[in-house]
Amino acid sequence: MGCKSTKRLDKTQSLVTRLEVNGVNNQFAEQAKDFVALEVRPNSRFNLWFYNTFNKKGNKKLGEAPHILDSTLVEASRLQIEKFLTIKGYLNAKVTDSIHIKNKKASVIYNAILGTEFKFRNVSFEIPDSAVKNLYLANRQSFTKIDSGKRYDTDSLAYEREQIYQLMKKNGYYDYVRQYMRPTVDTNFNKGVADVKIAILNPPDQPKHYTYTLKDTYIRIQPSSGIITKGMTRDSVVLDSQYHFFDYSKFFKPKKLKTYIFLKKGDLYNIDNSELTTQRFFDMNAFRGISVDYRKVGDSTDRTLAGLIDIVPLKKKSNRLEGEYTFNSSITGINLGVTYQNRNIFGGAELFEIKLRGGLQFDKKLSGNLSDRLLSRDYQVGVSLSFPRLITPFNFPDLGENGIPRTRIGTSYQIYKLQDNYLRRSLGANLTYDWVETKNKLHSFTPINIQYSLADINPILVQNLIDQGNAFFLFTLRSQIISSSLYSYTLNLSKLTTYSNFTFFSGNAEIGGNSAALVSQLSKKTNSDGQNTLFGVPYYQFAKLEPDVRFYKSLGGEKQLILRLNPGIGYSYGNVLSLPFEKQFFAGGSTGVRAWQARTLGPGNYNRSSLASDSVRRNLRNLDQLGDIKFEGNLEYRFKLLDNFIGAKVKGATFIDFGNIYQLRDNGLAGGQIKLNKLFDQTAIGAGFGLRFDVSFFVFRLDAGFKFKDPQFSGSDQYVYKYWFNKSEKKAFRNNYAITNGPDRYSLSQIQFGIGLPF
Structure with a gap:
């Protein structure tokens, strides 16, 4: 080069x-x-x-x-x-x-x-306005970088000016400008010291600085076009004798919006309340433009301000089309989705969504036409409604100061068919509350999460599983009802797009089946396996915990190192000693161990060659490689490659992924149970590199993962990296795998596509 x-x-x-x-x-x-x-x-x-x-x-x-x-x-x-x-x-x-x-x-x-490092020595003040002086000196120690003995830094003087400006603007001083703060520096070059005098001057021709209080606030809601034409009518209303709404869009109910207006009549002017009002209206995801301004309405003795809020809504209705293509060895898949949104269905910035999803998976090794190669199909429809407030039977205090709280109600219906062997129809409903404790602390609580599933399993597959001693699969595949409650806590989500040093944490805790167990006691009905049933199907009792911890380290510029640890455990008890299919963990995929396609890794040392025949392996695809325990880890280095590639900023990444899933109990799946004394032997390792195309409003990601250590093999055979550059040995290895594991094919690499960063 x-x-x-x-x-x-x-x-x-x-x-x-x-x-x-x-x-x-x-x-x-x-x-x-x-x-x-x-x-x-x-x-x-x-x-x-x-x-x-x-x-x-x-x-x-x-x-x-x-x-x-x-x-x-x-x-x-x-x-x-x-x-x-x-x-x-x-x-x-x-x-x-x-x-x-x-x-x-x-x-x-x-x-x-460098020469001598100059330091601050004496700091003095010249502030003729006693009220301003008292305010400044009372708060100065909380922000100043100018103290005797500290290194002299011109940036520290600029920082002091900005902090004084913010302090004044938060305490009613509407007319204050940055230029009123003037530092004077006297340096002694012989001693390497600097004496600083900080002056805060009064406004020209004024004996002091004056504070302003708020009077009424006027809110104008424009049409979504942002253009008010001559003769356009509006809806008008006054709330709380201070909020004057003029709605040209005629879409909104002012009573539901005023909660997030933080300008209160009689309060001192505070720039923070202006910014808070702007941010909360943006957080509602119903507006594309918000401005907050003020107009003086009092005279020289009555210094008051009128609040002026101008709002431009987003289009009320919109549609979005999404698509995804996946492939691995002989398996390819396509997923398409359409989302309809109504951002203001009841006039209070509520979000109503209808989502349609469809996915097909093909096995190109199968003979016949395209329909004969169809492995699975997955169709889903979901309807949800989100309110920008908490709707509960209890009187909770207003939680909107740090972020918009939300109440989400949703229902969904899914049809999943795996060739002619398995058909599952599921109806679900949930109720979720989201709220913001602080800017970096988010909470989510789902008290109601119900899924009712009816399954149809091919009798031949049932008999094959029983004959081979794998009847436990039936517990996860059959008809069932799942009722649970879920709590999530997230720390530092807002920092994920920065290059600072921080720790990210997300934790999910779920417990299910106990309410269903109480209700089932009223009917006391059981199935042929002696398990209690509710609405004709067995219910599951379980507890599940999954933390996600990440450490972000800035390496300067747009370079970053991330370490991620993502363990998880689920424990079933009571009625059925197996986790439901939807609650089990899987490994691999675009956000896990990327050298494996999702649901093709683990559990433990499990090798699908232990299944009886090619037909059994085909019938159990995407069903047998699940676990009660998960541990995945990632070490990724990110860096910038190109500032402009066809309009996108291109960034690169190199990574090492490791982990697996495991069975908690010995259910007869060879090598699937976790063994702490053989944990490394049961761990997969992959490595690779990737490209991220950042087009400002989303990131398109392409990762190439390469298998380094594969736990389905034993001893030194686990280290499959030896086949990376040896074509003859790789060919012999893959041919032998096709014989022992058919119809599966082995691939040393995996291409992963995705939208957004993996973590």
Whole structure:
């Protein structure tokens, strides 16, 4: 690549391939490099290769153009680094540069001599308004970075100005502007100290700063077009003798909206309440534009403000089409979905949704036409209604200050058919409450979650399972009723799109069947297995716990390292000693161990060759590789590749995934039960790389995972990476697998498509 990267350059040109900034302490080393002009920094090798490969016809929008040495930019960058160091307290800092060129490749080296680190010494104040002075001094220690002994930093002065501005704006000072705060710095170069005087000046020709209180608030709701035409009528109403609504859309009920207006008559002006009102209206997902402003309505003695809120709604109705294509070895699948939304069905920003989903899975190894190769079909319809408030029989306090609470009611119907062997029809209903404790702490509670399923199992499959000693599968496949309650807690969800250092946590706890057990005691009916039934089918009693812990580490710029641990356990008891099909864990897939397709890994050391025949393996696809315990982990490094690739920002990732699922009890599935003394032997390991195409409103993801260690084999045979680069051995291995595990086919790699990041 080295020769190719310079061969198109003129004799007088050199490609910048190396950059060093020496003499700067670790605290500021990365920041100092940011002040070097982009053209003086080395290209990303991938970006430059991409540019040279795909720009041969003159299109220069792909990849990144070569960074050609420009001595003018080198000098400008030197001055910027020197200025940066001065800002950070090294007032005597000097920076020199040197350029070394060999074979059209240039190295740019900056050497800094920092000199004395200046520190703040004396801090004094000049604030003629005593009320402002008392307010500032009472709150100063909670935010200031200017104290005797601390490093002098011009950014600290700017930060102080901003914090004073926010403090004043939160305490009624509507007319206050940042320029009223003026710092004066007196430096003693011999002693390396800086004395600072902070002045907060009064407004011109005024003896002091004045506070303002709020009077009435006027809310205008425009039509979704954002255009109010001449002669357009409106609905008008006044609530609480202070909120004047003018609704040109005629869609909304003002009483349901006023809960999220935080401008109260008689309160002091507070900029936080303006921002809070704006954010809560956006959170309702019913508006595309919100502005909050004020108008002075009092005279020089009655300093009052009228609140002005202008709102533009989203279109009331919308449709969305979604699609997904999956493939692995001989199995391919397609999923399509249509979603209809009505964002304001009852006039209070309620969200009504109808979702239609359909999925087909094919096995290309099967003979016949396309319909003969159809492995499974999955059809779903769901209806849900979400209210931006808590609807309960209890009088809960208003929980809207930190986020919009929601009440969600939903019902769904699903038909799932696996060839001619299994048919399942399920009807479900749920009630969920979501609320926000703080910006980073989210809660969700589902007190009612019911699913009633009727199943039709091919008698031949039933007999095969019984004859082979795998009758336990019938407990998860047959007709059943599941009633449960679920609680979820999420920490730091809002930080997932940042590059800061933080820990993310999400935990789900579910318990089910106990209410059904109480109700069934009234009828005391049982089935042929002696299990109690409700509405003619057995019910399940279980408890399930699944935490998801992630550690995000910023590596500077858009580079990030993430460690994720995702364990889970489900325990069945009482009526049926098996978890329901929907509550069991599976491994693999686009957010798990990505070298395996979903539901093709585990449990434990289970190998499908232990099943009696090809037909049994075919009939049990997607049914036998489930577990009561899950442990998956991921280590992923993310980095930027291209700033612009056909309108998208391209980011890369490399990853190592590990984990598996396990059976808690010995149900006869060979190798499926968890063995703590053989846990590593039962662990799968995969590695790979991926691309993420960020087009601002969603991220399209493509990951390639490669099997490194496969627990379905034993001993050294688990380390299947040995077949990565040995074609003859790989071919023999796959041919043998096709004989012992037919109709399954073995693939050392798996391509995963997805929308959004995996975690």
